[in-house]
Amino acid sequence: MHDRPNEFLVRTAPFADQDKQAVYRAIHTRRDVRDQFLSDPLPDDLVRRLLEAAHAAPSVGFMQPWSFLLIRSARKREAIWQAFRRANEEAEAMFPVEQRDAYRSLKLEGIRKAPLNICVTCDPDRAGPVVLGRTHDPRMDAFSTVCAIQNLWLAARAEGVGLGWVSIFHESEVKALLGIPERIQIIGYLCLGYVDELYATPELEVKGWRKRMPLDDLIFEESWGQIAERPITPAAAVDLMSPGS
């Protein structure tokens, strides 16, 4: 019985070097885009490819809990932006006083500039009350939806499309604006559009908000460890923000 080839399996091998490089390039050069969007509309077939990439993501129990709500109208994007604006004012006040000027100076969305917004939702009831793999941790449906978003983000990078994730709003306000029922969760509100420039390193690092942590601080063997204490807003970052540095 074991000698019989399984007709559902395909032979596999590592990618050719060039293909490997392409995958890593997409991963390492993907950026969160806020201000670089061009106004040209994205063609339908391109949007379809991005959504196919998202829909190919892993999901708990093969639940596929996601839906993709496409928003193109300027009127709706303006209403969403107003929800962002209100929440962003609240957000600013949550930071320590000494960080507020820096926070205010950051651009944190491209809702009106990006020609396409996609609200990615998660339906916790998509596969019935008991879901394989989610039996002991209900968060797994949301995690699956995040996997779909990351696929979309990487595919977008490969297509020359920028994507920015916006999470500064009250979920209930955006649900009301988009007719999303109470029981459905918003996982990601995404802004998409062509870009011809991207930051080479994360914009929040360039603007001195926070640095990428050394990977070696985050790797442990056998049992969890406390990371080394490091300042959140490094002195080097303050230098970066001051003119002439």
Ligand SMILES: Cc1cc2c(cc1C)N(C[C@H](O)[C@H](O)[C@H](O)COP(=O)(O)O)c1[nH]c(=O)[nH]c(=O)c1N2
């Ligand atoms: C769940 C989640 C939510 C948000 C984000 C990301 C993720 C994963 N990011 C983008 C985030 O700031 C960005 O990924 C990091 O700064 C790292 O930069 P790059 O993505 O490498 O460019 C983000 N950015 C922003 O300007 N406004 C936002 O509301 C959010 N929200």
